[in-house]
Amino acid sequence: MSLRRAVMIAVATASLLIVGLLIHLAKSGSASRALDETSRLSNDVTTAVAELDQLIYELMLQPHPRPVQQWRILSEDLQRLFQRLEEIGGPNHLVERLRSEHLQAHELFETIVTDSTFQTQALAQTNTAVVRLRRSRLTEQLLLVSRSLVNHANAIHRASLREQARIKHRDNAITIAALGATIALLAWLLGYIHQQVLARLEALRRGAERAAHGNLALRIADPREDEIGRLSRTFDHLLSEVHDSRKRLSEETALRASEERQRQLIDALPGLVWAARPDGTIDTSNRSWREQFEVTPDAPGYDWTELIHENDRAAWRSAWSSALANGTGFEIEIRLQRRDGWCWYLTRVAPLANDRGELLRWVCKASDINHHKQLEHHLRNSRNQAELLNQVGLDLVGELDIGCLTQRVTDTARALVEAEFCALFYNTTDATGDDAYQLYAVSGLPKEDFAGFGMPHATDLFRVTFTGEGVVRCDDVRQDPRYGRSAPHFGPPAGHPRVVSYLAVPVRTRNGTIIGGLFCAHSQAAQFTMQHERLVLGIAALAATAFDSARLIDAERRQRRLADQHASELARSNAELEQFAYICSHDLQEPLRMVSSFLSLLDERYRAKLDDRGRDFIRRAIEGSSRMHKLVRDILAFSRVGRGERAEELIPLDEVVDEALANLQTTIDQAGARIERSPLPTVRANRLQCVQLFQNLVGNALKFHGDAAPVVTLGASHDGHRWRLTVSDNGIGIDPAQHQRIFQVFQRLHGRDQYDGTGIGLSLCKKIVLAHGGDIGVDSQVGHGATFWFTLPDPSELEQTPLSGLHVLGTPSPESVSEAGAS
Amino acid sequence: MTTTQHRILIVDDNPGDIELVRIAFEMAGLPVVIESVSDGIEAMRLLSTVARDKALPAMVLLDLNMPRANGFEVLDFMCVRHLVDQVPVIVMSTSLQVEDRRRCLALGARAMYSKPDSIQDLRQLVEAFRIYLSQSSVGGPV
Numbered sequence: 001m002s003l004r005r006a007v008m009i010a011v012a013t014a015s016l017l018i019v020g021l022l023i024h025l026a027k028s029g030s031a032s033r034a035l036d037e038t039s040r041l042s043n044d045v046t047t048a049v050a051e052l053d054q055l056i057y058e059l060m061l062q063p064h065p066r067p068v069q070q071w072r073i074l075s076e077d078l079q080r081l082f083q084r085l086e087e088i089g090g091p092n093h094l095v096e097r098l099r100s101e102h103l104q105a106h107e108l109f110e111t112i113v114t115d116s117t118f119q120t121q122a123l124a125q126t127n128t129a130v131v132r133l134r135r136s137r138l139t140e141q142l143l144l145v146s147r148s149l150v151n152h153a154n155a156i157h158r159a160s161l162r163e164q165a166r167i168k169h170r171d172n173a174i175t176i177a178a179l180g181a182t183i184a185l186l187a188w189l190l191g192y193i194h195q196q197v198l199a200r201l202e203a204l205r206r207g208a209e210r211a212a213h214g215n216l217a218l219r220i221a222d223p224r225e226d227e228i229g230r231l232s233r234t235f236d237h238l239l240s241e242v243h244d245s246r247k248r249l250s251e252e253t254a255l256r257a258s259e260e261r262q263r264q265l266i267d268a269l270p271g272l273v274w275a276a277r278p279d280g281t282i283d284t285s286n287r288s289w290r291e292q293f294e295v296t297p298d299a300p301g302y303d304w305t306e307l308i309h310e311n312d313r314a315a316w317r318s319a320w321s322s323a324l325a326n327g328t329g330f331e332i333e334i335r336l337q338r339r340d341g342w343c344w345y346l347t348r349v350a351p352l353a354n355d356r357g358e359l360l361r362w363v364c365k366a367s368d369i370n371h372h373k374q375l376e377h378h379l380r381n382s383r384n385q386a387e388l389l390n391q392v393g394l395d396l397v398g399e400l401d402i403g404c405l406t407q408r409v410t411d412t413a414r415a416l417v418e419a420e421f422c423a424l425f426y427n428t429t430d431a432t433g434d435d436a437y438q439l440y441a442v443s444g445l446p447k448e449d450f451a452g453f454g455m456p457h458a459t460d461l462f463r464v465t466f467t468g469e470g471v472v473r474c475d476d477v478r479q480d481p482r483y484g485r486s487a488p489h490f491g492p493p494a495g496h497p498r499v500v501s502y503l504a505v506p507v508r509t510r511n512g513t514i515i516g517g518l519f520c521a522h523s524q525a526a527q528f529t530m531q532h533e534r535l536v537l538g539i540a541a542l543a544a545t546a547f548d549s550a551r552l553i554d555a556e557r558r559q560r561r562l563a564d565q566h567a568s569e570l571a572r573s574n575a576e577l578e579q580f581a582y583i584c585s586h587d588l589q590e591p592l593r594m595v596s597s598f599l600s601l602l603d604e605r606y607r608a609k610l611d612d613r614g615r616d617f618i619r620r621a622i623e624g625s626s627r628m629h630k631l632v633r634d635i636l637a638f639s640r641v642g643r644g645e646r647a648e649e650l651i652p653l654d655e656v657v658d659e660a661l662a663n664l665q666t667t668i669d670q671a672g673a674r675i676e677r678s679p680l681p682t683v684r685a686n687r688l689q690c691v692q693l694f695q696n697l698v699g700n701a702l703k704f705h706g707d708a709a710p711v712v713t714l715g716a717s718h719d720g721h722r723w724r725l726t727v728s729d730n731g732i733g734i735d736p737a738q739h740q741r742i743f744q745v746f747q748r749l750h751g752r753d754q755y756d757g758t759g760i761g762l763s764l765c766k767k768i769v770l771a772h773g774g775d776i777g778v779d780s781q782v783g784h785g786a787t788f789w790f791t792l793p794d795p796s797e798l799e800q801t802p803l804s805g806l807h808v809l810g811t812p813s814p815e816s817v818s819e820a821g822a823s
Numbered sequence: 824m825t826t827t828q829h830r831i832l833i834v835d836d837n838p839g840d841i842e843l844v845r846i847a848f849e850m851a852g853l854p855v856v857i858e859s860v861s862d863g864i865e866a867m868r869l870l871s872t873v874a875r876d877k878a879l880p881a882m883v884l885l886d887l888n889m890p891r892a893n894g895f896e897v898l899d900f901m902c903v904r905h906l907v908d909q910v911p912v913i914v915m916s917t918s919l920q921v922e923d924r925r926r927c928l929a930l931g932a933r934a935m936y937s938k939p940d941s942i943q944d945l946r947q948l949v950e951a952f953r954i955y956l957s958q959s960s961v962g963g964p965v
Contacts, residue, residue, distance in 0.1 A: 586888075586917060589917045590837060590917055592940075593917065593938055593939075593940050594837070594839045594840075596940045596941060597839075597843050597939070597940060597941055597942055597945065598839070598843075598942075600940075600941035600942045600943060601843070601846065601942040604942055604943070622941075625940075626940070629940060640920075688921070
């Protein structure tokens with residue numbers, strides 16, 4: 001409820017009370033006045049009755065018409081008084097009584113008057129006494145009536161007085177109640193006003209006071225929906241507005257201060273600094289601008305980008321407009337025209353935003369990077385040179401063709417020293433190494449243009465280079481004392497390109513020989529510096545090394561080609577030889593078998609028809625053919641080792657020896673030999689060849705026995721990476737001088753009558769062992785037995801490094817296995 | 824001594840060998856009719872003829888090293904026509920290597936022998952042939 005309504009209701013209530021009271025009082029006043037009149041009327045009635053009585057008395061005393069007259073007038077007055085009483089509301093019953101009693105009195109009076117009037121004379125003359133008596137009774141009645149009238153009038157008077165008093169009391173009570181109510185209402189109103197208005201106004205005042213003292217953060221926070229509540233809220237709002245604006249104000253002040261600081265700062269900064277408003281309008285530039293440039297970017301009416309080098313201007317403009325569009329910074333290298341000339345600047349543009357992310361300013365900073373640029377230029381040059389040198393080094397190492405090599409050297413030299421043309425003259429020899437002659441490479445000119453000038457003559461100028469006296473570097477070669485002094489041209493030949501700057505470097509090999517010269521030329525003076533000289537010297541050294549290595553490699557290649565040729569020839573001849581041996585052996589067998597077969601047939605069928613001598617001939621022929629047969633078979637076996645397919649496998653040598661001994665069982669039994677075995681390893685080898693190897697060695701041990709029964713000992717040892725296997729016997733032994741010979745094919749130490757054999761057995765053994773990557777030999781003294789040993793690779797090591805050079809071994813036929821070769 | 828005679832085909836380019844085999848059979852007292860051809864082509868021609876006539880020999884003695892077509896080709900020919908299932912083929916060669924043996928067996932040869940150096944060894948071999956002849960289903964007694 002609003003205050004206003006509350007107060008209005010209260011005031012209206014009080015007004016109603018008071019108006020009601022006044023109306024009431026007015027009403028009771030009129031009632032009181034009526035009662036006053038009643039009272040007065042009743043008094044008048046009393047007075048009038050008293051006058052009537054008086055008149056009666058007068059009349060009594062002296063009949064006279066006047067009193068009658070008067071009485072009548074009075075009576076009429078009384079009538080009017082009664083009328084009036086009735087009108088103003090006097091007590092009706094009393095007024096009626098008054099009226100009736102007056103009527104009675106009036107009648108009585110009229111009676112008396114009649115008597116008096118008509119008999120006045122008579123009264124006096126005639127019957128005075130009687131008349132008098134009657135008159136007295138009438139008068140008495142009249143007076144009684146009159147008394148009653150007075151009484152009733154008095155009763156009216158008293159009643160009106162009583163009524164008047166009652167009204168007065170009631171009015172007082174009502175007045176007191178109304179006033180009390182009004183007072184209470186006013187008191188409530190006061191309280192209400194105090195509570196709802198004054199106290200809150202006080203709070204508001206205090207708030208305002210505190211706000212005035214700077215406490216802008218306080219809030220009254222009156223939630224009530226009345227005027228003061230609204231006022232409080234308005235106040236709060238106002239306060240917060242003030243607070244905000246104060247804050248903004250302080251921020252702006254701070255910003256202004258910081259801008260001022262910034263301005264001082266950017267003035268103090270080295271390099272160029274300028275700043276722009278968010279829309280890109282440049283409004284600040286620092287001292288460096290003013291000091292170094294004719295105009296500053298913030299100069300009005302001037303496009304400062306005219307200061308940017310025309311090659312960089314478009315890049316700057318596009319970067320700047322895209323920065324403005326996107327609100328992002330950028331970095332760019334541009335050239336600016338300073339008072340003292342063009343200068344490279346590294347320019348950074350950055351947007352400056354407040355903590356709400358709103359773009360405030362563009363800040364641009366440009367640093368002088370002229371020095372860097374120069375360094376960078378130098379660095380790039382050096383790097384290019386280094387790369388060129390590196391590349392030419394790599395190329396020269398890989399390049400073996402002298403023509404390409406020299407061209408490459410010449411090209412690189414020209415690129416390095418930026419000469420107009422370069423030439424490399426060098427001595428070389430033909431493939432035989434006898435004829436020396438000179439060749440050249442040219443860069444920067446077509447080689448044909450140069451062809452007409454031939455080789456450089458040993459002029460004063462050229463000679464120093466080819467004799468290795470040193471480097472010649474001239475800013476203007478025409479000023480050189482050695483220039484133009486030699487016949488036939490006295491200077492460059494006609495048509496020769498103009499040469500002013502001149503740089504000549506000898507090409508010297510490692511052993512000091514000058515093999516050529518590297519010449520650089522330029523038609524402008526002073527083109528070649530000390531650095532160029534060093535570079536060309538480096539190139540010359542590289543070239544010399546490349547020449548050397550190319551020659552070496554060429555020679556090596558030639559040799560390798562020869563060696564390869566020899567090797568392939570050898571391989572072919574070996575293959576042919578083996579094929580030849582195989583075919584020979586095989587084809588030799590056929591006729592031999594015919595011979596022996598038919599001889600045996602002859603012997604069987606016609607033995608009886610021959611004499612002893614004939615039978616002896618046949619026997620010899622059979623023996624010869626039999627030996628020939630063995631020989632052929634052994635040769636066949638021998639040729640098969642190293643031929644045929646690869647058939648290597650992991651084999652336990654114990655099994656191999658089992659098989660070899662089984663093949664030799666008859667021989668062992670016949671010789672009464674003892675074989676002493678120890679466990680043997682497993683090797684990777686061709687099984688049949690291993691059987692043959694053991695069979696041959698054990699067979700030999702059995703064959704070459706002395707007087708004692710043969711004892712053959714088999715053993716194995718490991719020497720770190722190979723197995724060493726031994727076959728020892730107690731036989732006749734071998735002279736150490738013969739140890740090498742016995743492994744050669746067809747070599748025999750004994751006559752056939754002593755020990756039979758083809759002379760192939762041990763050489764076959766050697767071939768087998770060598771084919772397996774091993775070695776074979778014998779330790780022996782004559783008469784002290786022999787120990788044959790051979791080595792085979794350990795297969796556990798072979799697993800890791802397979803022998804690629806291992807020969808592929810063939811397989812022996814059972815026949816050739818069955819009979820061991822002998823030496 | 825049996826009176827039955829078996830037909831035997833010898834394929835060999837060496838007439839001496841054929842003669843020796845004949846003598847060996849004679850000496851062993853094994854009466855056989857020996858036919859011979861001297862190269863592989865002839866052998867194949869003859870075999871196709873007798874196969875058509877259902878007159879297969881009781882045994883074939885086959886040399887390996889022959890002109891025109893060698894023993895392997897003949898074996899292959901017989902293998903493809905299932906002749907090796909009907910006729911025992913004995914390979915007789917001067918020298919036999921392991922690979923040759925394996926190859927002959929794979930082609931259906933019944934046995935391989937090196938040609939002996941003496942008539943005595945050959946006669947022992949002929950004794951062995953007697954077993955193959957007794958097993959042969961064709962080329963029976965004539």
